Amino acid sequence: MKLTVIGTGYVGLVSGVCFSDLGNEVVCVDKIGEKVLQLQRGEVPIYEPGLQELMQSNSEAGRLSFTTDIAAAVKEAEIIILAVGTPSLPNGEADLSYILGAAKEIALAMEGGPKILMTKSTVPVGTNETIERLVRELTDHPFEIASVPEFLREGSAIRDTMNPDRIVIGTDSDWARQRLTELHRPLTDRILHTDVRSAEMIKYASNAFLATKISFINEIANICEKVGADVSQVAEGMGYDKRIGASFLRAGIGYGGSCFPKDTQALIQIAGNVDYNFKLLKAVVEVNQAQRFNIIRKLEATLDDLYGRTVAIWGLAFKPETDDVRDAPAFEIIQVLIERGAHVKAYDPIATANFRRKLDHPSIQFCASAREAALEADALCILTEWEEFRTVSPAEIQSWLRGPHLIDGRNLFREEEVAGTDLSYYSVGRPNMNRGIRERADLLGIR
The missing domain is CATH 3.40.50.720 (NAD(P)-binding Rossmann-like Domain)
Structure with a gap:
């Protein structure tokens, strides 16, 4: 044809x-x-x-x-x-x-x-x-x-x-x-x-449902952190149920990109235009927006004041295997870090140029490698689950950092990988593996 x-x-x-x-x-x-x-x-x-x-x-x-x-x-x-x-x-x-x-x-x-x-x-x-x-x-x-x-x-x-x-x-x-x-x-x-209208609606309904699964598991992760459960095990147990399925049940810092944020907002407006208040989808968007700022709360729990601190960021794209930075969580996280006086060392295997075109600031140092970004930083935050980051051991990360603080926003590492290090380690929805940082988080009410 x-x-x-x-x-x-x-x-x-x-x-x-x-x-x-x-x-x-x-x-x-x-x-x-x-x-x-x-x-x-x-x-x-x-x-x-x-x-x-x-x-x-x-x-x-x-x-x-x-x-x-x-x-x-x-x-x-x-x-x-x-x-x-x-x-x-x-x-x-x-x-x-x-x-x-x-x-x-x-x-x-x-x-x-x-x-x-x-x-x-x-x-x-x-x-x-x-x-x-x-x-x-x-x-x-x-x-x-x-x-x-x-x-x-x-x-x-x-x-x-x-x-x-x-x-x-x-x-x-x-x-x-x-x-x-x-x-x-x-x-x-x-x-x-x-029919034509149903086809148009299928696209929005599909993306809205997937976004809902992401926000749901992130809410479960937040509860898991407070009750001492492991969201990875919870998601696995849920995923075996054929009515639920395992896809899009990976806890993290929320969705981004060109589709989910745009399509969820558009569907909310479509509903509003016919006088329907889509309460569920509004909550999905609200949960997603708040989820990325858990990175900041966990940083503050371990570093106290962020002013004058150096924070390494691994991952600027909204997801791996793309250079797309549209609505990437890294934007808001880095902006808050800058507002609070931190110096940011950022690295992404592919998306750095696209990110820099949208956000460039004297307080951001764009690095050529993961090691360069982490070297002598007070803390490292993982925001995108690039395969390159999985190949670096927590022990190696600890050797690069000045402060032994790792905020794993994508749950890249397993408990046994971190257990043999002195890292103060935060993941999403899993029991913290460092007793000192866990006790400190309890005192600050974020666990």
Whole structure:
């Protein structure tokens, strides 16, 4: 099939590359000329394992190309995939200006045979109907509308796209349903056909539920710290229940990134627009926001005053295997440390440049290695569970630090690994392994 993908952000680029790898002829369109030139040179503007190699091989095979010429790309395509950004407005609603602008350009460029306009961007319920009305006002060319939400995860986007849990196709057109089923059939037989509005809602409901699981296990972790239970064992026991499942039950410092924060806020606004108070999801967001500041409370329990202290930070990306720092917990944690007079030594294997573009301060020293960041620091905080950090032993960490204080926000280390050191060790939702620091935390009421 001939496909045109509008937008070369995370979803658009990964989708275009993967569809070309299935044998389709794909043209990816972007307005930013420099970005298109970069892609034409075989350079990927985002970090995603396996993406560059797959992009280069399909470009060389002639199945994948990049352009700024939306008119030519739309004219030749049977299926046009909308994958432009829908960032949050100040009130939490999705900003639809980019996707509606793209829809207008598509309408004015339609020629040739009938088209399928397939939306992959995450949009509020009813948006595809708005897109359809807008396009029909601008053209008499035959087309059908469909919502096919994406469920890929940064860091495993290629694997998730090529081996999806399910494909959701929302359309009222039998022809579009048949063609889109044919397009996705090589990926999986688990294809769900719905109406358009239900497909739009499935995306928001899925992300909201996963965010709820994360905030739930973090609340359980906070209780575990107070009663002396181990949240890792609790989560394992819960996960064996097939009704619950083990995924997204890993306690830590909360979720971040481009999807969960944006989509939970958008769903709260969607509910509010129809006079429904989504109390549960509001609580999920509140819990997530507060969870990251447990790092600060635990630092203060072990260091007293943060003023003049040097705090090492391992991990700036919101999750491992990505350079995405959008809504990463590291931002707020580091900002609080600076406000309280601390000097920060920060390191991330991939995301440092992206982070620095958004937050650069004289009190932040960006380091070239994990060792450099930890060396002579009064405490180390682990904020992202990069595999590189797992390979460093707690004994080695202790040898680098000036103060033997480790705040493990991602529960990277096991009890037996830390037990043989003199580290004052805090994890999330697990019994503290240093008696002195445990007794001090009890006195301060944070345990």
